[in-house]
Amino acid sequence: MIVRARTVVTMDRAPIENGAVAISGNRIIDLGSFDEVKGRNSGEIVDLGDQALLPGLINAHCHLDYTCLRGKIPPQKSFADWIRAINAEKAKLSGADYLSSITEGFAEAKRFGTTTVANLTAFPELISQIHSPIRTWWFAELIDVRSPEQANEIVDLAVESIGKARPEPVLSEVQGGAPNWGLAPHALFTASKNLYRRCEEVARHEDVLLTTHLAESREEMEMFCDGSGPLYDFMKSIGRDVSDCGGMTPLAAFIGIGRALPIEWIVAHLNELTESDFDLLETAKRKFHVVHSPRSHGYFAHSRFLFERLRPLEFNVCLATDSLASNESLSLFAEMRAFQRNEPGLSPDKIFEMVTVNPALALDQSRHGGTMGRIRPGFQADLISIPCGGGTNLFEEIVAFAGPIDWMMVNGRM
Numbered sequence: 001m002i003v004r005a006r007t008v009v010t011m012d013r014a015p016i017e018n019g020a021v022a023i024s025g026n027r028i029i030d031l032g033s034f035d036e037v038k039g040r041n042s043g044e045i046v047d048l049g050d051q052a053l054l055p056g057l058i059n060a061h062c063h064l065d066y067t068c069l070r071g072k073i074p075p076q077k078s079f080a081d082w083i084r085a086i087n088a089e090k091a092k093l094s095g096a097d098y099l100s101s102i103t104e105g106f107a108e109a110k111r112f113g114t115t116t117v118a119n120l121t122a123f124p125e126l127i128s129q130i131h132s133p134i135r136t137w138w139f140a141e142l143i144d145v146r147s148p149e150q151a152n153e154i155v156d157l158a159v160e161s162i163g164k165a166r167p168e169p170v171l172s173e174v175q176g177g178a179p180n181w182g183l184a185p186h187a188l189f190t191a192s193k194n195l196y197r198r199c200e201e202v203a204r205h206e207d208v209l210l211t212t213h214l215a216e217s218r219e220e221m222e223m224f225c226d227g228s229g230p231l232y233d234f235m236k237s238i239g240r241d242v243s244d245c246g247g248m249t250p251l252a253a254f255i256g257i258g259r260a261l262p263i264e265w266i267v268a269h270l271n272e273l274t275e276s277d278f279d280l281l282e283t284a285k286r287k288f289h290v291v292h293s294p295r296s297h298g299y300f301a302h303s304r305f306l307f308e309r310l311r312p313l314e315f316n317v318c319l320a321t322d323s324l325a326s327n328e329s330l331s332l333f334a335e336m337r338a339f340q341r342n343e344p345g346l347s348p349d350k351i352f353e354m355v356t357v358n359p360a361l362a363l364d365q366s367r368h369g370g371t372m373g374r375i376r377p378g379f380q381a382d383l384i385s386i387p388c389g390g391g392t393n394l395f396e397e398i399v400a401f402a403g404p405i406d407w408m409m410v411n412g413r414m
């Protein structure tokens with residue numbers, strides 16, 4: 001099959017005017033001008049007209065479990081109060097509610113041009129009942145705050161659930177046969193060091209990915225640095241051993257846990273960093289992939305995300321939606337615009353990389369070679385198109401795009 005568009009945005013070179021890609025099975029096999037591609041390939045021609053053909057978008061961090069909580073929790077006085085509020089909402093939901101919430105989330109993500117999602121779920125046992133219409137990395141979100149002595153069992157049970165599900169091999173297949181799942185110890189304040197270590201052991205053994213929430217709120221910083229504050233009080237009240245609190249930033253505590261270099265954690269947030277943290281980051285042997293969720297960040301009124309300081313340290317920064325318990329939609333286009341408002345000096349093509357090339361690097365990781373996030377021969381045929389006015393700044397138009405997508409291909413299928 002040949003797909004032609006007014007412009008093809010490859011992410012490797014300047015956009016190709018009157019361009020086309022050839023697709024065989026689930027892979028891109030050729031690209032160039034329409035005439036070149038037509039000359040070298042045969043098959044059905046799909047002409048998208050005056051559209052820009054783009055790589056499908058990749059959401060590096062979301063919780064589709066909570067799609068049904070959109071608009072349910074107004075911003076709270078404290079982060080601890082927000083956790084109380086979401087726990088109260090979660091207590092009202094059944095397994096069937098979560099299933100429909102996840103299904104609705106997939107549909108919405110797809111509508112906004114997302115072809116791959118890194119989805120954290122607190123219910124790995126539900127995965128086998130879900131049909132994901134887009135490429136999905138499932139992360140089991142793990143918490144042992146009420147039973148830290150069971151850290152290993154909690155991890156092993158989640159691994160077993162995911163193993164039973166083995167979701168849809170066609171959509172999960174990436175080059176080299178890398179598994180498309182991972183583990184997500186929730187955060188330092190809800191997951192014990194033993195749980196983190198067990199996850200690293202499993203990740204090394206099974207060659208899977210790891211993600212966590214880190215240094216998200218001022219209260220988390222206060223809890224670990226000072227041994228005080230609303231989050232500290234809340235966690236202590238539910239029985240968390242707080243002897244690790246006081247005297248260390250969340251980042252320093254996290255770096256102190258790791259033994260399994262060179263696992264590349266996908267770290268969500270990093271909003272709260274001290275000068276000593278930046279010293280640590282400069283000398284850290286481990287580089288993380290960092291996920292920033294601009295609109296959820298705004299909802300919580302977190303401290304400014306220090307992109308301008310992380311970027312020179314060569315951290316791979318991705319954009320994501322996080323969950324609809326703290327966001328309005330699963331649109332990565334809206335996320336790009338929110339980020340652009342905070343970082344007006346950054347060029348729109350660099351912002352677009354943060355929902356394509358960068359999250360592809362986080363999910364594929366260097367060990368398997370890239371297969372996503374670009375339009376390139378050999379890559380997955382995950383493509384979207386948006387109307388293209390033919391103005392001088394194509395990437396500005398892409399970031400500004402606000403409508404739903406009307407054409408998409410996932411894994412070679414329209």
Ligand SMILES: [Zn+2]
Pocket residue numbers: 061062063213268322323
């Ligand atoms: Zn999250």
